[in-house]
Amino acid sequence: MDLVAEVRRGKLRAIARTISLIEDLEPEAESLVDALYPHTGRSLIVGVTGSPGAGKSTLVDKLITLERGRGRKVAVIAVDPSSPFSGGAILGDRLRMQTHATDPGVFIRSMASRGFLGGIAAATGDVIKVLDAAGYQSIFIETIGVGQTEIKIVELSDIVVLVLMPGAGDEIQAMKAGVMEIGDIFVINKKDLPGADKLLAEVQYVLSFKNPTGRSGERNQSEGGGNPVLMTSAARDEGIEQLHRAIGAYAEEIDGSGRLADKRRFRLQRELLGILTRKVHELMDVQIEVSKQLPQWAESLYRHRARPYALINEQIGNFLREKSNDREN
């Protein structure tokens, strides 16, 4: 079966299989991503991040319901960079999204760090492309925590929703880690907990520096300009409609102003650099494999049937060609 065509038709098994090939760093993943690439660029990618327990999964769950109500296909990628296994805490979170488990218009996938550092961000970038080409209009990327890797991952998004909660030490954390910088829309979830208003004030205070001419410091919701700050209670289904509208409005605004295009261009730059870095790492692994062929190559050299640099350059070239062989399939 032609995996690329199947993915484009939105076949779930083909999508899941392609994602597995990417996660497992299989050689054919490259050509699959390349073949799907021309059909990407249509999805809105929404990153949802924030400290554990802030209610990100419940929030995403409610947003999916609203998206589905508008007939849009939705995908969720839940990433846990710290865990070497798919599952664990994330699996528990996934259970809360069981509402949509039987909905064929919703695709949910957990990803965890399997190999080298930074690999998960690269894999996530490729998985986004697969889901984009498969026709999911909205793709949510949800991460656990707000570490460096998580920031890298949410930077793959068009819009980043930063979810905070009162009393979790977020007040200090937010200022310290500079995570405020990565957020486009700020959500104070669990707004009924004590300290919610204080957190709101602090977030607005920090944003007043980020958007000195904006109006973000003066309101809870926004339809344009600056960074919207909203208070929600995902569990009680309060404020979700407003958040959903804010995301839509923000997307429209950055699309119109050209900021979305700029964001995507910059993201592509980072992705290319990531691929290049990965290539170099792969070439290092080749060194090990190559040692098996060394006696044979040395024999050619000894008999003056080859030249040292030409030989090595050719071998590296072969290796690269192999990897990108049937790109055009």
Next chain:
Amino acid sequence: MDLVAEVRRGKLRAIARTISLIEDLEPEAESLVDALYPHTGRSLIVGVTGSPGAGKSTLVDKLITLERGRGRKVAVIAVDPSSPFSGGAILGDRLRMQTHATDPGVFIRSMASRGFLGGIAAATGDVIKVLDAAGYQSIFIETIGVGQTEIKIVELSDIVVLVLMPGAGDEIQAMKAGVMEIGDIFVINKKDLPGADKLLAEVQYVLSFKNPTGRSGERNQSEGGGNPVLMTSAARDEGIEQLHRAIGAYAEEIDGSGRLADKRRFRLQRELLGILTRKVHELMDVQIEVSKQLPQWAESLYRHRARPYALINEQIGNFLREKSNDREN
């Protein structure tokens, strides 16, 4: 001027210039080495190593005189891996070879570590090829000390002469560092110093384990089988003729038995692995250069005029091709 042709005709300026290109890691060095490679394999490469002060330079100086007496062209590469500059201690040593400074049949070059670790061994391997193609029948590689890098460098030789001296703590050092393993011919220089006989006994004792069936433990000179052990006084010109004969006999012996061919094959394997490793390092540097072109590439991607993996693979391919461009000149 065609540098390759000039080198082959033994033009000193062309040789010196080619070596400089290799040392400076200039891009054209690769193609020059490749172009010269078919004309290599004719020189006898003699590594001379041992602790500082053992009299290696004086010994080489005397050997040059004997070689020249037989009408052979001789080259000396003096390597100091620990020094970031050509010169220093080595320059002082070189002065002792001034005897041959005006002899056009003798080429002397100092090399020092200029860049990354291990680079000096790679550069030395390439310089040997240049001198080989230039028609030097004997190439002496002299190193300071007996560290890991020095061992790597003398392993580029067909024959390794290990020079020891009495009273320099060589007795213990030799056993400890396993440097005895790399020696083919053992020289106890400054044989008039106290402790020379004791050192001789110790070397023979150690060699009796290395060559359990050989005769090396029972004699000072050898014409075949086992590892010759000789006592010299380079300053007084004693034992040099014998050493020169021993080197010649040893070369003939390993050539006849096929051991020289095996040695050279194995050396080519190590050199190829070295080139591959260097390539990977170079590719890492490309990452930095590439960042300038990233915006342009990202724009192509953004407009769907390219595909991410195809683009990167092509760029790496271009880089490699550039390096080995005019190989056939």
